[in-house]
Amino acid sequence: MNTVGILIPIALLLGLFGLAAFFWAVRTGQYDDIDGAALRILNDEEPEERLTDPRN
Secondary structure (H helix, E strand, C coil): CHHHHHHHHHHHHHHHHHHHHHHHHHHCCCCCCCCHHHHHCCCCCCCHHHHCCCCC
């Protein structure tokens, strides 16, 4: 019974931490552009950093 008394508060704290992390991610705009990464992989152009030769 002592173990349940310890595990329940730990589970509640972890759940609250996860909920707070989710609200933080929504507030900071982590979910604003959900299609951007999926479409960016289809782009054939390479960034300019890769087009220049670093040996020059």
